[in-house]
Amino acid sequence: MDVYDKYAYEPFAVTVDLAVFTVRGGALHVLLVERGEEPYAGRWALPGGFVRPDESAETAARRELGEETGLTDVSGPHLEQLRTYSEPDRDPRMRVVSVAFAALLPDAPEAHGGGDAARARWTPYAAAGPLAFDHDRILADARERVGAKLEYTCLATAFCPPEFTLGELQQVYETVWGTALDRPNFRRKVLATPGFVEAVPGAARLTGGRGKPAALYRAGTATALHPPLLRPTPEGRPA
């Protein structure tokens, strides 16, 4: 990292791209924006934008998250850096290096308040067609990362509202992983992990649905999951 090297260096544009996920109605959704200009005019793309001179990539990502979702409290949602995409030809116009982030939101915010957010739409992950640039790749990487992190972190609560039932939490796992889980076993595992969730003391209950009302829980203070909650292996996944 020697700026005084004799090598000439070329200036790059640096952007952030966001894969913003939520779980809605049993399906994983991602926030997309429609491009208005070339290249890829009319195609959908991940929200994002330039990193400004006084910003870190993290700051820029959180700013973009607020602009695209219309959220007021932008400090709440889980946001984490994924990796950086820097293929020389990933943008046909110029050299653009993009730092990708994944964000996890609870359902509800139907997005597009004003400004940039007006362009944004929640799209089922499965229906997120061919995206602009290398965003298909970024989105796939982001989804894989989120699925993997559910195994060994308490990240699943980031998809849930402040108070939630264990059934809702299980829905998050089943939706992201695309597999069904045994309810009693899931419950046993979650409750046996100290700090994962904590019961809402008011013995509160919920919901408009059928069946016995469920107890409410809040996210606990733990972040890691030891031992991990491994997704069921369809066959053998050792390789």
Add this chain to the structure above:
Amino acid sequence: MDVYDKYAYEPFAVTVDLAVFTVRGGALHVLLVERGEEPYAGRWALPGGFVRPDESAETAARRELGEETGLTDVSGPHLEQLRTYSEPDRDPRMRVVSVAFAALLPDAPEAHGGGDAARARWTPYAAAGPLAFDHDRILADARERVGAKLEYTCLATAFCPPEFTLGELQQVYETVWGTALDRPNFRRKVLATPGFVEAVPGAARLTGGRGKPAALYRAGTATALHPPLLRPTPEGRPA
């Protein structure tokens, strides 16, 4: 990521920084270079350099790895992107965004063949004093990532020569994690994981040391470790 936005964007310099690790004599070592110029003249730093106009960050990292280690076959070593560091003030001279990588090498190459490699020295991780720029942080992040990946991947073999004993493999774990492991249990776990290691058929053996000669193994084809090989928890590490 809209280049036609009205926002002015500032050009950034983009570099790669490498945390190159090896296990030597029961201690984790990292490859450092001494800076000759301001700022941080005389301080040690992670090797790295500018990403060239026709390179991706991955390509630049592998090129730098070759230049700094003097290795000929630069396609062999494990190299993986860590994350990107982009704090606006991380370089006092100008706006530099750095994509950090971790590289894992087997012991032996005493580095510095010619060119840039002459500047490079293997340093025990524990003795890697205050480094230039934010490289202390990068190095700490890299070490943590490597330690974590040993748990759920077969990455440990990247520290070993082409043929190795289970004792050497265990040494890798103990060195990176800083904990002792029970030998029979470690052996049982490694051999029970299909594709982790495969026995060298020639019933070969080794070594100049005392004791019963050990069987030789090669790295297998598996990359993931299911179930994981968790490092012993000193107390409770659920948080």
Add this chain to the structure above:
DNA sequence: CCTTTTATGGTCAAGGCGACTATAAAAGGG
């Protein structure tokens, strides 16, 4: 009132893993 639906509680056996003991095969020192 009975069925359906969801939440919750419990059992049981197989497998993984930590702790530990035992044996085998080399080197080194008297």
Add this chain to the structure above:
DNA sequence: CCCTTTTATAGTCGCCTTGACCATAAAAGG
């Protein structure tokens, strides 16, 4: 040449986790 030391390898035992179940409780709907 024997005995100790050292390292590799084999095996045992019991606890805990986990997957596959079964059973009960509490609501809604007909």
